[in-house]
Amino acid sequence: MAAVTQDTAVSTGRITRTFIYLVLVLFALFYLLPLYVMGVNSLKPLNEITGGNMMALPSQWTLEPWRSAWSTAQIGVEPTGLKPYFLNSILMVVPAVAISTIIGALNGYVLTKWRFRGDTWVFGLMLFSCFIPFQIVLIPMAVVLGKLGLAGTVPGLILVHVVYGIGFTTLYFRNYYASFPTELVRAAMIDGAGFFRIFWRILLPVSGPIAVVSVIWQFTNIWNDFLFGVSFGGTSQPMTVALNNLVQSSTGVKEYNVHFAGAILAALPTLLVYIVAGRYFVRGLMAGSVKG
Amino acid sequence: MGFLDIRNVTKSYGPVQVLHRIDIAVEEGEFLVLVGPSGCGKSTLLNMIAGLEAITDGEIAIKGRVVNGVHPSKRNIAMVFQSYALYPNMTVGQNMTFGLEMHGVPKPERDRALADVAKLLQIETLLDRKPGQLSGGQRQRVAMGRALVRNPDVFLFDEPLSNLDAKLRVDMRTEIKKLHQKLKTTIVYVTHDQIEALTLSTRIAVMNKGHVQQLGTPKEIYDTPANLFVATFMGSPAMNIVPATVVMENGHPHAALTDADGGVHRLRFSQANLAAWEGKPILLGIRPEAITDPEGADRKSGNIQPFSNRVTVTEPAGSDTFVTMTLSGKDVIARMRADANVTPGQSFDFAINMEKAVAFDPATEARIPA
């Protein structure tokens, strides 16, 4: 943490510090609020929710909603719970994140260390893909996927996520590699390493921080995506679509406790990624992306 | 034909030409220093020799083989970078043998080469460390070691000492010189530091604005600079340049100067052909060490001219005392013996060794040849 906890030269008085702590804790409570509401209510029986205070702790604790959301809740015609969809999401997210990160790293490498005439134009054009509203690409994307025979398949979904992810991953890696000394690449060239060898042996081993940023970003975006999943997921729909089916069911009693349990279950992987890798996040941002 | 030939090489980025027809032949075992201010094109030239930048026109040959378009790794060169460019993820040993590994040299042979070089540079104890754990001087040695292990035809150094502190820089300079004398390798060395250039090289190419201003031995460069740029760039303190007019006296050309109080001095040139410049303005160039107190003047010189002038500032520097005065409206620095009795504001008798004086054409800034 040495690099991150580099202290400011600013010193503050006791009253100021108390005030600062107070503000920080208040905001922490604000950020935690929805998670608290979800957590608390997922542990209550249904009648306690409809009658009681949404902030109150359960008077009768129960894990039944969690069990139900995971394995017995009605998602489609089958009462499967979210379990099978979890696997669908994993099968889609892992390759999509890996591919888009690797491509982004290679692109960033080319755009900083193998510059050519017009490279900034190429990069600028690629970057704009980050800002395109996904709703507009739905129909043409369907045409393309249909032509490729990938409609309604996991590879199709991976393709879509990779395509709209490489703008961001390229941006991250480009900015990171920009501050990586070009002399190292030159030294490696003289040493006889080729294009891929330099990437593999010299750049990749030091790309940890930015890879974390890229993976976090891509993982959360892809995991949380609903629009592409519902449109191109076919029968291997991701977790978000299943959660939506669980929560949005048109008629019948709304089992809010199950909904909340399901929502937390669906969010668990992304939460985990943030908590585990979050400490590298600021470092990664520091190492380049903010400078973009 | 030399060992390393740079023939009519130019470099352009689009319409901007950054190197103009560079032509240098380096002999085997020579230590060539490319020196010049930043942006003069010296690093670009070095990168072109290394193959890191394409050659726009002309050709570069190593041992008679034209290497234009040849991949850097196939030119049998090694390079030491300004930032050392040590791979941060590898140990010192791995760093040094990476190139051999890339060239498919078997492990036992790599280890042997590594051991030899590590011994030579006295870095045996560092081999298992990562570059991040090394001091600046150690990194410098490792970077050189990495180059030495390869046993290349040509060593390229890109400002290798500029990241070191002053003391270490002097030590390493000596070390490089020793290494060169011991190994007799061919070296091309880029620096912006003229002292490095003068101390290390067997030959110097002074560059400015994409042109080689002068190519020659350190002595040639120092004593007979080709033009005003070389004269002022090389040497510290820089050569004094004073506007003067050539006048004839007793059949000899003299430089007419005015001192701080408006008095006119005539100093006789040793260079007879300046008679042709009679009545014309020139720029007189005199190195500080050629202006001394009379006792400190060079006894071997046949042309010591005395004159007196008022002193503005004195700067004792231990071994010498630097004295500033005004001549023809310019600040001029003289180098005295440490014990010379000089007081600011007082007039003092100086001796100028006019054998060392050079004259420049104010229009072309080129030296007027003898």
Place this chain on the structure above:
Amino acid sequence: MATEADFRTRLQDWLPKLVLAPSFAVTLLFVYGFILFTIVLSFTGSKMLPKFTWVGFENYEKLFALPAWNTAIVNIAIFATLYIVICTVIGLMLAIFLDQKIRGEGMLRPIYLYPMALSFIVTGTAWKWFLDPGIGLERIMHQWGWESFSFTWIKDGEMALYTIVIAAVWQTSGFVMAMFLAGLRGIDNETLKAAQIDGASNWQLYRRIVIPLLRPAFLSAFVILSHLAIKSYDLVIALTGGGPGRATEMPATFMYSYTFTRNQMGIGASSAVIMLMTIAAIMVPYLYAELKEKK
């Protein structure tokens, strides 16, 4: 130029471009091709599926005659301004506070960051509850004895938009904090020490030295926030569904509903084109300046 370039060297010359080429090709097709497709579509009479019957500017004329579109434009202007300003202010404040050698920073940081990890499909219900006067904040305050407390924004056509701002700020301000924190940590400590020796107070230090030095972080934050604002869709659907009435309609929800649920794809496409033009108007100068600077 090269006289004896060997095969490997020539391959090395081409490899970088070969590596970049697929990404570039894919971008051309999937981004610019699709944008072109949308532009073409906006001039056609497409209803349910794309139909290439040319209608000229009719869709645009219809679009700007629709009250809902005008509401959407006004809403996005208000929303984006508030969202960007509030997120930046909170993000900057938290970052500066966290940078004061705070104990427990390791705990607080993930708490601030995690909302970015959650989609509104996940947190939407919780937010809706919290803002709902009958279940959420208002009722809790009443139960806790503050009977006069009133918080009915989400039910109020005039105020519902601001609840969306609250939830949006909740989601991204922590992320903005991380960007500023990274920026702060990147500032050379000696600069700060120098300023303190020059006699700058803490306030002056931040106002005159630190914040100007954070310029790159501000720019990044602005770009990310503005594009999130324009693309904001999940948020609106989860919180208000565009209501009460159509008071919280946004361009993204408008475009989606006309394209996919109202079977007026032509109008939907024309609204998409307007959105793209807005995004381009923000992004292109930024990209131009950024990339030119780096050259």
Place this chain on the structure above:
Amino acid sequence: MRLFGKTLTAAAVLVMSTSLVMAEDVEVLHWWTSGGEAAALNVLKDDLATKSIGWVDMPVAGGGGEAAMTALRARVTAGDPPTAVQMLGFDILDWAGEGALGDLTSVAAAEGWDTVVPTALQAFSKADGKWIAAPVNVHSTNWVWINKAALDAAGGKAPETWEELVAVLDAMKANGITPLGHGGQAWQDATVFDGVVLGIGTDFYKAAFIDLDPAALGGEQMAEAFNRLIKLRSYVDDNFSGRDWNLASAMVINGEAGMQMMGDWAKGEFLKAGKVPGTDFVCIRFPGTQGAVTFNSDQFAMFNVEGEGAVAAQAAMASAIMNPTFQSAFNVVKGSVPARTDVPNDAFDDCGKKGMADLAEANGSGKLFGSMAHGHAAPAAVKNAVYDVVTAAFNGEYADGAAAAAALAEAVAAAQ
């Protein structure tokens, strides 16, 4: 029983034909994901399983199928449509217009669908004389669900006219409860408005919402309808905006609210809460609409599928949907009534029986109309234009009914 015999033979023919070509799966896109609905669909699934036809489930819930329709568009554009898609009203005809739907005419002819399916429904199941969809149910939307205790407190007589309705609502208000349990979502507002318009007159409803006559849409009767809608707004609690319909039902169930104006699916909520029709709650037609029915109908639209096996499986599925046993089983669970008029009503409760009788009567008297709120009166663009004005009016954005009526005429014209 002659009819059943006919169905059975047709089914037998189908079974034979499917066994000749290889049995294939049917892929079904739907948004019935809640427990009861899914259980009802399972009846269909199991039925198909006995014919060795697999069921590939593609559930997409949310907003009355909005997300599902987006997914469908992507599927069709990609050239990979599902076998059958749950669909409502004009969406079916729109998809038929795109040429995306298959042809069920041979099954329909063999089973005599033309004679048993109400004509108003057939308008959505057939295009150009071809059967394109199999209707599952008929929901009627002009119901009012009243808490019996609250009604007794307010005089005890179920209202039969607008004036009586207002009187009961006023009485409930005086009794200190929210008279009208309502959720402020566009489709709920529009559902109430359907009843209001139909209450003004069946001919007027037809002229305004089916024929989209500008004079009727912008006329005085429409102004009156909007005034009534605005009047109803005054009986709703302040916290209605964005509330889900089932929460509004819950308010009626636990006595917090007096009544709810909602389609027959609301009944399921009452039954699930253990309430008994007639004793705990009362179901009546929207006052002034007795004898008339506005409906919406869930149908399975059959898309063009490739290959003989797939077509056969699709036909078998359509046949299974129209099977009276399935129609009865499904609709008992769903709260709606069967899409064919010859299904025995034994399994249905009082409200269900009344619904079936009303449907038959309205069908006979020509007072069976598609619901505007549920996309069975006019295409989606018009429906949404109506939503916009109705919701705005309900939220008090127009000065009076006349202003709202003028806006409605304008909005509908723009959407056409």
